Amino acid sequence: xxxxxxxPSSLSASVGDxxxxxxxxxxxxxxxxxxxxxKPGKAPKLLIYAASSLQSGVTSRFSGSGxxxxxxxxxxxxxxxxxxxxxxxxxxxxPRTFGQGTKLEIK
Amino acid sequence: xxxxxxxxxxxxxxxxxxxxICTVSGDDxxxxxxxxxxxxxxxKGLEWIGRMHSSGSTNQNPSLKSRVTMSxxxxxxxxxxxxxxxxxxxTAVYYCAREDYASGSYPLFDSWGQGTLVTVSS
Numbered sequence: 001x002x003x004x005x006x007x008p009s010s011l012s013a014s015v016g017d018x019x020x021x022x023x024x025x026x027x028x029x030x031x032x033x034x035x036x037x038x039k040p041g042k043a044p045k046l047l048i049y050a051a052s053s054l055q056s057g058v059t060s061r062f063s064g065s066g067x068x069x070x071x072x073x074x075x076x077x078x079x080x081x082x083x084x085x086x087x088x089x090x091x092x093x094x095p096r097t098f099g100q101g102t103k104l105e106i107k
Numbered sequence: 108x109x110x111x112x113x114x115x116x117x118x119x120x121x122x123x124x125x126x127x128i129c130t131v132s133g134d135d136x137x138x139x140x141x142x143x144x145x146x147x148x149x150x151k152g153l154e155w156i157g158r159m160h161s162s163g164s165t166n167q168n169p170s171l172k173s174r175v176t177m178s179x180x181x182x183x184x185x186x187x188x189x190x191x192x193x194x195x196x197x198t199a200v201y202y203c204a205r206e207d208y209a210s211g212s213y214p215l216f217d218s219w220g221q222g223t224l225v226t227v228s229s
Contacts, residue, residue, distance in 0.1 A: 001169075034215050043202055043219035044153065050213040087153060091214035095168040096143070096155040 002026050002090050006099035012107040017078045021102045023071045023088035032092035035064055035073045038101075039084045047086075048073060080106075109133040111203050111220035119197075119227050125190040129203030129220060130183070137161050137184045141206040143216065144177070144188045146199040154199075158206060159186060193227045200224050 003026035013019050023033065031051035036044035046055045048064035051071055061076045075082055083106050088099040115127035127144075131137045143158040157167035159177045167175050176189040190197060205218040 032213065036216070043204075043222055044216070045219075046215055046217050049209050049215040053209065053213075055215075055217070089153075089216070094166050095157075095170075096214075098153040098155070100152045 001095055002029060002092065002097050004088055004090055004097050004099040006086075006088055006102050008102060009100065010103040010105065012105050013078055014107045015078055015080060018074065018076050019078060019104065020075075021073045021086055021088075021104075023066075023073070023099050025069045025071075025090055025092075028068050029090045029092035031067055032090055033064075033066065033071045034089045034091060035062075036087045036089065037082075037084045038087065044087060075104075078104075109205060109218045111205065111218055113201060113203050113220045113223040115223060115225070117224055117226060119193055119225060120229050121194055121227055122192055125188075125193050125197060125225055125227070127188045127201055127203075127223065127225070128185050129187070130185050131205075132184065137179065137181050137186065141214075142179070142186045143204045143206050145202045145204055145216070146197075147202070147222075148196075148199045156188065156190075156201075195227050198225065198227045 005024045007022045033051045035048040038044040047062050052064045063074050085101045085103045087101050110133045112130045119125045138161040141158045144156040159165040165177050174191045179186040200222040202222045203220045204216040207217045
């Protein structure tokens with residue numbers, strides 16, 4: 001199985017800040033990397049697919065980059081509704097695997 | 108827009124079988140797509156359990172493979188999950204999700220059910 005490792009596990013930031021979350025795959029996954037946002041008690045929501053493509057309806061404050069084994073999710077100018085947990089997920093092969101999550105909290 | 112809804116018992120006894128159904132509705136049908144089950148223990152990460160295609164083909168996570176059975180009923184727009192011999196470690200929120208292929212090539216989970224909590228306890 002491909003192991004996905006996110007860092008940091010938690011992050012405190014203020015409204016208006018720019019933050020970056022990192023995801024590393026245990027092997028080359030090309031651009032087969034998706035990012036999801038999850039709020040308490042809710043299902044995950046797709047933000048970014050294929051490493052850098054913005055899902056329809058998602059604000060352009062979210063952006064993704066990376067190739068191979070190292071990927072980043074960036075959020076520019078944080079808003080209150082962005083405080084949530086973020087997961088990366090590889091779709092290169094089966095079984096699909098997720099990172100352990102990064103909890104973004106308000107400072 | 109497709110909607111998914113999980114249903115099934117919220118409490119299962121140890122060693123018994125967990126059974127869930129996901130009903131698909133909206134302007135999409137179950138045909139021609141992959142449908143996955145994903146679970147999340149409280150306060151933890153996401154684990155992909157497996158998927159099935161409307162044709163009936165399945166793929167399962169080797170970590171659970173011997174205990175998992177999935178099936179589809181296209182006439183009812185439903186797909187189902189069974190996990191046998193459950194233990195407390197199977198306690199989790201279970202989600203069903205559609206796996207679509209962006210640009211025909213990039214798999215992604217774009218639609219999710221709201222999730223259903225299944226507790227394994229006597």
